[in-house]
Amino acid sequence: MMSAIFANLPALQVILPLLFAPICFLLRKRGAAWLLAFCVSLCTFAVSIALFMQVSAAGPLSYAMGGWDPPWGIEYRVDSFNAPFLVLLSLMFCVTLAFSYKSVEKEIVQPRHALFYSAFMLCVAGLLGIVITGDAFNVFVFLEISSLSSYILISFGKDRRALTAAFQYLIMGTIGATFLLIGIGFIYMMTGTLNMADLAVRLPSVMDTHTVRAAFAFIIVGMSIKVALFPLHVWLPNAYGYAPSAASVFLAATSTKVSLYVLIRFTFTVFGAGFAFGAMPLQPILLVLAVTAVFVGSLSAIFQTNIKHVLAYSSVAQIGYMVIGFALASHAGLSAGILHMFNHAVMKGCLFLVAGCVFYRFRSARIEDFRGLGKTMPWTMGAFVVGGLGLIGMPLTAGFVSKWYLIMAALDHGFVGFLIIAAVLAGSLLAVAYVWRIVEVAYFQAPDEVHENGKEAPFILLVPAWFMALLTLYIGIDPSLVVGAAESAALSLLGSTP
Amino acid sequence: MTLVFGLFNYWVAMVLMMIGFYILIASGNLIKKIIGLNIFQTSVFILYISMGKIKGGAVPILTEGTEIYTNPLPHVLILTAIVVGVATTALALALVVRIKEAYGSIEEDDIHEKDGSL
Numbered sequence: 235m236m237s238a239i240f241a242n243l244p245a246l247q248v249i250l251p252l253l254f255a256p257i258c259f260l261l262r263k264r265g266a267a268w269l270l271a272f273c274v275s276l277c278t279f280a281v282s283i284a285l286f287m288q289v290s291a292a293g294p295l296s297y298a299m300g301g302w303d304p305p306w307g308i309e310y311r312v313d314s315f316n317a318p319f320l321v322l323l324s325l326m327f328c329v330t331l332a333f334s335y336k337s338v339e340k341e342i343v344q345p346r347h348a349l350f351y352s353a354f355m356l357c358v359a360g361l362l363g364i365v366i367t368g369d370a371f372n373v374f375v376f377l378e379i380s381s382l383s384s385y386i387l388i389s390f391g392k393d394r395r396a397l398t399a400a401f402q403y404l405i406m407g408t409i410g411a412t413f414l415l416i417g418i419g420f421i422y423m424m425t426g427t428l429n430m431a432d433l434a435v436r437l438p439s440v441m442d443t444h445t446v447r448a449a450f451a452f453i454i455v456g457m458s459i460k461v462a463l464f465p466l467h468v469w470l471p472n473a474y475g476y477a478p479s480a481a482s483v484f485l486a487a488t489s490t491k492v493s494l495y496v497l498i499r500f501t502f503t504v505f506g507a508g509f510a511f512g513a514m515p516l517q518p519i520l521l522v523l524a525v526t527a528v529f530v531g532s533l534s535a536i537f538q539t540n541i542k543h544v545l546a547y548s549s550v551a552q553i554g555y556m557v558i559g560f561a562l563a564s565h566a567g568l569s570a571g572i573l574h575m576f577n578h579a580v581m582k583g584c585l586f587l588v589a590g591c592v593f594y595r596f597r598s599a600r601i602e603d604f605r606g607l608g609k610t611m612p613w614t615m616g617a618f619v620v621g622g623l624g625l626i627g628m629p630l631t632a633g634f635v636s637k638w639y640l641i642m643a644a645l646d647h648g649f650v651g652f653l654i655i656a657a658v659l660a661g662s663l664l665a666v667a668y669v670w671r672i673v674e675v676a677y678f679q680a681p682d683e684v685h686e687n688g689k690e691a692p693f694i695l696l697v698p699a700w701f702m703a704l705l706t707l708y709i710g711i712d713p714s715l716v717v718g719a720a721e722s723a724a725l726s727l728l729g730s731t732p
Numbered sequence: 733m734t735l736v737f738g739l740f741n742y743w744v745a746m747v748l749m750m751i752g753f754y755i756l757i758a759s760g761n762l763i764k765k766i767i768g769l770n771i772f773q774t775s776v777f778i779l780y781i782s783m784g785k786i787k788g789g790a791v792p793i794l795t796e797g798t799e800i801y802t803n804p805l806p807h808v809l810i811l812t813a814i815v816v817g818v819a820t821t822a823l824a825l826a827l828v829v830r831i832k833e834a835y836g837s838i839e840e841d842d843i844h845e846k847d848g849s850l
Contacts, residue, residue: 371809374813375816378816378819382816385823385827386823389827389830394834394835395847395849397830397831397834398831398843398849398850399849401762401824401827401831401850404820404823404824404827405756405824408769408820409753409756409772412772415776415813416776419776419779419783419806422783472849
C-alpha cells in the first residue's frame, strides 16, 4: 500500500486536487466543502514535501503517466527546479484555505461557497500540473485549466468591476495561451515530439529555421502575457484588485510565478540558453522591459487609492526583478531570479492576507480605511509592516536576501550591470514610498469615528498572515534553505543545456 | 505557385488568425470580441490539423500493405484544444451575461464611462 503510494507520488500531486474539486462541488455544504478542501491541501502539501525530499536525495524523478514510456506518453518530471515550486504551491494552497474559511464567509454569498472551493482546487491542480509535467502540450492543457478557474475565482468578487477584470483577463490570458499553443505546434512540426527532454535533443539540428525562431517568439510573448511582464501587465491590477481576498492571496503569490516558471523552462530546458541568449536577442529585450516594469509598477503603486491595487502594481514591479535575474542568464542571476520568485510569493502572500484581514473588518481596503489601524488592529498592521519591509528589501527580511543576490549577480555584467543595480536601488526607494504611505496612515493618523468599531481581525485570519510574516523574517535571517534550493535549481537548468 | 497553393492551408490559417486578432482588438462589443477570439483559436486548430497531413498518407488505421499514414496526433491534440476553446467561450459568455446585468451594456465604451473599468 505504502509503496504503491510512493511510486505514484507525482501523479497524486496533481490528481488529488483535480479529483476532489468536483466532489467538493457536490458536497454543497459550506463547512463540509471547506473541510474536504483543507484535508486535500494538507495531503497535497505532504506529497510535495515527500517529492522534494526524494528529489534532493536521489536526483530527478521521471514518472510515465499511465505506464506509457516517454517520449511517447506524457512524462511527469520532478527535478530540483520544479520540486521547490511544488512545495511553494501546495504551501500557499494550505495557507489560503486556512484563511478562506472566515474570509469567504464574508465576501461570497452562501450558495456559491462550494463552487468557490472547487474552482480554487481546480486552479491549484492546474498550476501543479504545469509545474510537474515534462510534456509541452500538457503544459498548455494545465495552463488552461488553471486560467479558466482563476477567471472564475476573480469573477466571485463583490464589486462589479471584478466581472470586467475577469473578462479582460480571460481575453488576454486566452491570447497568451493560444500563442503558446502556436509555438508548441511549430516546434512539434519541426521535431515530431512533445516531450521536453526529447525536444531538447532534437531541436538543435533544426535550430536555424524561421519556424523554430517563430515558435520561440510566440512562446515568449504568450507567456509574457501570463507573467504580466510590462507592457503586457494591464490585466493584472484589476484582476488582483477586485478578486475576493482569498483568491487574490493565492493568485498573487503563485500564478505569475508559475507562468515565469514555464518561460524559464522553455528557454533553458527546451530551447537552450545558447539559442535563446545567443541566436535570439532575448537578453536586451527582457532587460529593458523588466527595468521599465520596475519603474512603471512602483510609480503606479504610489498613486493608487486601494491597497489591493497598490500591492498589485507592486507585483508588476517585483516581477521585473525576477525577470532581470532570469535575463542575466548566468548561474548567479538565475538563482537570484528564482530566489526572488519564492521570496516574493511569501511576502506578497503575507501582504494580501493583511489586506484580506482589513477587508474583513471594513468591507473595503482603501487607504483611508487604514487610518489608525496601528492602534486598533496592531497585529494585522504588524504583519503588514514585516511584509512591507520585505518588499522594500530591508535587511533581516526575505526581500533583502533576493535583492542582495540580484545585485551580486548584476556586478558580473559590467556597465549594464551597474544600470541594473541603479534600477534595483531606485525601485527599492519607490517601494519605500508606497509602503510608507500606508504605514503613515496607519500609525500616525487617528482612527475614523465611523470605524471606531474596527476591532482586531479574528484570530483565525491572523494565523496565516503571521505565519507568512514569520516566514519572511525566517528567510531573511537564515536564507540557507531557500538559497540552496534556488542555486541547485539554477544549476539543474544550466546543466541541462548543451 | 507552390508558395501559394502548396501552403494553402497555412495561408488560410494565417489570414484567419489576423482577422480574429483584429476583431478582438478593434471591436468594442464584448460578444464580438468573443467571436474574434473564437476565430483566432480556430485558425490555430487549422494550423495543427494541416500539419498532420502527409502527402499520400492513408487513414491512420493499421492495414496490410500501407506504408505511409497521416499523423493522427495533431488531431488528437486539437480535440483537447477544441474542448478548451468551448469552455473558454462558455465562460466568456457567462461573464458577459453577468456584465450585462451589472452594467446594462456590453459596449466597452459604455462600461468604461460608468466606472472606468475595461
